[in-house]
Amino acid sequence: MDIDLIFVVGAVIGAFSIPALVSAFADRRVPRMAAVFILISGVMITYAAQMRPEPYVLEQLDEVFVSVVARYIN
Structure with missing residues (x-):
């Protein structure tokens, strides 16, 4: 499996879990x-960060997301 894909899926799962976390705390x-x-x-x-030869840089993250989405849409 592609390392960038693992990173992007992990980031999306983390982003979607934040509203669930806030909702659970709000409902006690x-x-x-x-x-x-x-x-x-x-x-x-x-x-993904450990397996990638060069580290992820904050300025590159949008390129990583776009390249992964473009690779699997086309």
Whole structure:
């Protein structure tokens, strides 16, 4: 599997888990599933960052997202 794809999927999972986390805290529930998804997201991002030969730079992240989406749409 492509390292950039793992990074992008991990970032998307992490982004989607934040509203679930906030919703659980607002309803005074334990955010079990949100915590699991944040953990999965963190593991995926960490794995991708360690396996990539050159580190991810903040200025490159938009290029990584666009290249992954373009690669799998076309």
